[in-house]
Amino acid sequence: MKLPLPRRVSWLLVGLVLSILASLGVTPTAHASHLRAGDIQAKSDTTLPVSSRNPRRIFFKMVLYTDNATSSVDEKEVTIFFGDGTCPPGGFKVPRTTLRQVAPGTQINVYYFEHTYNAPGSYLVSYIGELRNAGVLNMSDSNSQTFYISTRVTIAPELNINRSPVLNAPAYDRAGVNQVWLHNPAASDADGDSLVFELRPSQQVAGGVPGTVDIDKCQPRPTVTNNYVFPHLTPPRGVQVPYLNDPGGGQSTFTQDRRTGQIVWNAPNRVGLYNFAFAVLEYRRTGTGPARLIGEVIRDMQILVEPTNNLRPTITIPQDLCVIAGTPITASVTATDPNNDRITLAAFGGIFPPATFVQNATGPPQASGTFRWTPQCTDVASDPYTVVFKADDIPPSGTVLIDEKAWRITVVGPPPQNLGVRGEGNTAILTWDRYTCSNASRILIYRKEGPSTFTPGPCETGIPASSGFVQVGSVPVGTDIFRDDRGGLGLERGKNYCYRIYAEFPRPKGGASIASAEVCLNLQGRSAVLTNVTVDRTDATNGAITVRWTKPFSQSGFLPPVGYRLLRSVGTAAPTVVFTTNNLDELSFVDTGINTLANTFTYRLEFFSNAVAGPGSAVLTETSTASSVRLEGTADVSNPNLNRITLNWTYTVPWNNALRPTTIYRRDPAPGSPFVQVGTVTGTATGGTFVDQGTTALPLRKGQVYCYYVETNGTYSNPDIPDPLLNKSQEKCIALNTVPCPPVLTLVQTNCDSLAALPSFPAPNQVYSNKLRWTLGNTPADCSREIAYYRILYRETPEGALVAIDSVTQPSYVDRLDRDRPNRPGKATFAGCYAIQAVDAVGNRSALSNIECKDNCLFFVLPNIFTPNADQRNDTFRPKVASPIRRTRFQAFNRWGVKVYESDQKPLIDWEGTSNATEGQAGVKLTEGVYYYIAEVEFADFNSTKRTYKGWVEITR
Known part of the structure; x- marks a missing residue:
């Protein structure tokens, strides 16, 4: 009785028969070789009206290039796989829409079709053609291999409409021998998605359409075509010819630019047909995060290389x-x-x-x-x-x-036109012409104090940060007005505010317009602004700061009630009111009983008045914020010939401290010494730095304490505001401590020869230890020898970071290496590197000592006899003496050379004279006699030295 073959096997046999027939020049007409190239395009439902669109309905267009010179097969109908598991009998059949001749022997077949998916998701739509045309050189037996292309579509509500990339250049091209071949697919994406290009090998599906439908349930399983290589690797490999800046002469290349899609083959050297594929990856920008991969089109392309004496245009x-x-x-x-x-x-x-x-x-x-x-x-x-x-x-x-x-x-986008601005109280009213591009998403509004020199270039969209403008708002594109009141704080009188706007376009295309022309508004009058936050007294409990401000002015006056509120905050804490007055001539406040020694204080002045006369009026508030100057400093005594103190100060103020120099004052250690100026430096918008090195006549001295404060010199550059604005920091005292002298370390080395000569080593429970001792050096010359304790630092190898493992008060140390230390587990080894650091009573640390290392010895001696008789003496085969071992691979052989035992699990071997254990059964005791061994030893030294030991051992029971 004959049993039917499994269906997959049947199709494999069919494929084998086809291959044999093809090799004999016999090609079955049902699967004649004729397919050159092709790709599939996709787009979501764009039918009108919009309300009747189905987001799960996708339209497709497939273009196939076929060979009608050597094949009479007409691809009137094709089978498509939609990647969602739907699989009618025979597969989905799609009729051809158009057919036209594009070159001698080459036709273009176009197929339009659609499919409605049941749910959102990612789907791979594909086509299997039977078969490729004959004679493709960079794969074997092309006319017995199927042709496979695919396109991935993503259906997701947040993507809205999506159209796959379109490759506008033909997928069939011609080239000349020893001439550079160029091809750009001229890809475009109607939605403005970003495209990335990747070369891919040509693919096939072994079972063809019948196997995919009947066996794989319409789920194609593509693989690379048999014996595929990219065109330039087809033997014999060619050489490059001169092209652009390349003089040629190297091995041929075949590349595709990931950004532009440009393909360059330099250069074909063999006449014939070549196929390759490339993927066009479609990325969509949907927000500020990374772009999302939403599609992929794979085109399989064919090149015909012909002999020529022609030269390229x-x-x-x-x-x-x-x-x-x-x-x-x-x-x-x-x-x-x-x-x-x-x-x-x-x-x-x-x-x-x-x-x-x-x-x-x-x-x-x-x-x-x-x-x-x-x-x-x-x-x-x-x-x-x-x-x-x-x-x-x-x-x-x-x-x-x-x-x-x-x-x-x-x-x-074109720049917005006719931007204008007018003042209304403390608010700027901006207007402009309705933007001409209604498809833009919004208009962005930017403001700057004072005119700018920014002139946008022909391709410079938006407004760069370097222009000094900052965004203050945005409105929908159909809006043509914006009110700027500084976020409810009101614009400050006496300032010149300048504005620009530009349009932003929606993603995924994105894009923006050129910025508008600049317009400015000079608000008349004067605002109440802070001018001073100066530290009068430095103290932890009774510090004092004087805060001053200006009197506001308006030509129309202010509607009562009017007054000032002063709020204070420490660090990031919420501000609290510390002063309130309705007297507009009261322009200062002294804040006392505060910790100016440790804290920075920020003050906010609020000037309030009524918007209109009468009860129930809205209250207008103008604010100004400024901080005290905070001074910090560090001492540097690392150079024995030059002691110095580095000062850093910071502030957050509305005036400009960067136009004039800040003055630095110092008080010397002598009793009753006054503060004197020791330097000036021009700071930045947020702070400054000064390095005090003393003078040749009066250098800074170790062991002394120096106190400093700085005084900033600011300005609003406004003639209506007092000038200069002088503000002091708190006083900061810095000790110029003498650094401890660095230790000079000696590490007692191990006598490896004496250890190797011992009867046995290591002994059971051997304790490894390293002995360290040190003295104090004398650099720098004025270093301190008053040491509180020493830090012991260690690392396992000559390279890497040192970590502290212990501290001692005496100038010696024994490191027991079998004991755990912080940042280092114990281990049975001598190897390691050490450094010592001295620390004085106030925590000053010396420079590190010299680093001393000790490596493990290298010795390994095995005995010639052992007695595995369970008497607890000499029961295992192990080294008599051995330095620390990382790993040993041990093999034992009987007298006939048969391996009886092998293991690498125990560094010291510890062989019990048995054969290897097998699954579920212990090893068998070997008979007494002589056995031969090979021990491949890796020592636990810095270099992981490997040595092989060979010899014999006698087992006696």
């Missing part, structure tokens, strides 16, 4: 361009040919139509064409559009050669 294109939406673009493209052949020019890209390209002349001497496009508001995008121009020469005979270049056009 050269095409010249415009420089990359940035253009404002609505501005017509007219550009000329030219090409010349070294053989004076006529030239055909073509252009590819996602903007055709409405963009046009018309060839005006074929040459010689020069071919030319004109590109025209007027980008619209809907074309504004953060990424440029790519137009690929291609020049094909027309030789009298032989192979056509090409040159191509990509032109990148960035479309930006």
Whole structure:
């Protein structure tokens, strides 16, 4: 009785039969070889009205290039796999929509179809064709291998409409031997998603359509085609020819630029057909986070390399361009040919139509064409559009050669027009013309105090931080007015506020406009602003700070009630009111009983008045915030010839402390010494630094305490505000301590020879220890010999960080290495490196001592006899003497050379004279007699030294 073969095996046999037939020149007509290239495009439902769109309905277009010169197969119907598990009998059949001849022996087949998915998700839509055309050189038996392409689609509510990348350049091309081959797929994405390109090998599906439908339930299992290599690796491998800045001569290359998609093969050296694939990865920017991968199109492409004596033409294109939406673009493209052949020019890209390209002349001497496009508001995008121009020469005979270049056009939004500003109380009212691009998402408003010198370049969108402007708000694009009241605080009178705006466009295309012209508003009058926060007294409990401010002024006066509130905060704590008055002539407050020694204080002045006369009026509040100057310092005594103290101070103030120098004052240690000026330095907007090194006549001395304060000199650069604004920091005293002298370390070394000569080593429970002793050095010359204790630092190897493991008061130490220490577990080894650091009574540390290292010895001696008779004496085979071991691989052999035992689990071997254990059974005792061994030992020294020991041992029971 005959049993049926499993279905998968049946299909494998079918594939084998097809391969045999193909090798004999017999090709079954049902699966004739004819497929050259192709790809699949996808887009979500864009039907109108919008309310009837189904987000799970996806439309597809597949383009196949077929060989009709050597095959009569007509691909009228294809089978598509939608990647969602749906699988009708025979698979989904899709009829061909159009067929046209594009080159001798090559046709384009176009198929349109759609599919509605049951749920959101990621789906791989694919096509399996049977079979590839014959003669592809970079795979074996191409006419017996299937053709596979795919496109991944993502259905997610947050993505809205999505259209896959479109590859506008043909997927079938020709090349010449020993000539650089160029190809750009001219990819475009209608949604403005970012595209990344990756080369991939061509793929197949072994079972073909029947196996995928009947066995794999419409889930294709693609693999790389048999014996595939990329075109440039097809033997014999060619060499490069001169191209651009490469003189040639190296091995041939085949590359694709990940950003532009440009493919360069330098250079084909063998006539014939080649296939390769590449993926176009589609990323969408949906917010401030990383872009999300939402799609992938895989194109499988074919190149026909032909013999030629022709030379490539050269095409010249415009420089990359940035253009404002609505501005017509007219550009000329030219090409010349070294053989004076006529030239055909073509252009590819996602903007055709409405963009046009018309060839005006074929040459010689020069071919030319004109590109025209007027980008619209809907074309504004953060990424440029790519137009690929291609020049094909027309030789009298032989192979056509090409040159191509990509032109990148960035479309930006027009600047908002007629921005104006007027004052209304303490508020600026901005108005502008309704923005011309209604597809923009919002208008961003920026403000700066005082005019700017910012002039946007032709492709400079938005407003850079370097211009000094800061964003103060945004409104929807249909809005043409904005009120700026400084977040409810009110603009400050007496200041000149300048504004610019620009438009931002929605993702995924993104993009922005050029900034508007600048407008400014000078608010008349004067605001109440803080002018001083100066420390009068430094004390932990009775410190004092004087705060001063200016009297506000308005030509129309202020409506009562009016007055000041002064609030104080310490660090990040919430502010509290410390002073209130309704007397507008009361312009200062002395804050006492505070800890100015340790704290920085921030003050906020609030001036309040009524907006309009009468009860129930809103209260207008103007605020000004400033902090005290905080001084810190550190002493540096590391250089014995130069002691110095570094001072740093910080502040947060509304006036400018960076235009004039800050003065530094110092009080010397002598009793009754006054503060005297020791220097000046110009600070920054937030602070400053000064290094005090004393003078040659009066150097800073160790063991002394120096006290400092600084006085900043600020200004509002406003003639209506008092000037200069002098503010003192708290006093800061810094001890210039003498550093301890550094230790000089000696590490007692091990006598390896004496250890190796011992009858046995290590003994049971051997304690490894290292003995350290040290003396104090004498650098720097004035270092202190008054030491409180010493820090012991250790590391296992000559390299790496030292870590503290202990501290002692005496100048010696014994490190028992079997005992755990902080940051270091105990171990049975001598190896390690040490350093010592001296510490005085106030915590000053010396420089590190010299670093001393000790490595493990290298010795390993095995006995010639052991007695495994369980008498607790000499029961295992182990070294008589051995320095620390990291690992030992031990093998034992009987007298006939048969391996009887092997193990690497115990560094000291500890063989019990048995054979190896097997699963579920202990090792068997070996008979008495002589056995031979090999011990491959890795020592636990710094270099992990490896040595092999060979010998014999007698087992006696």
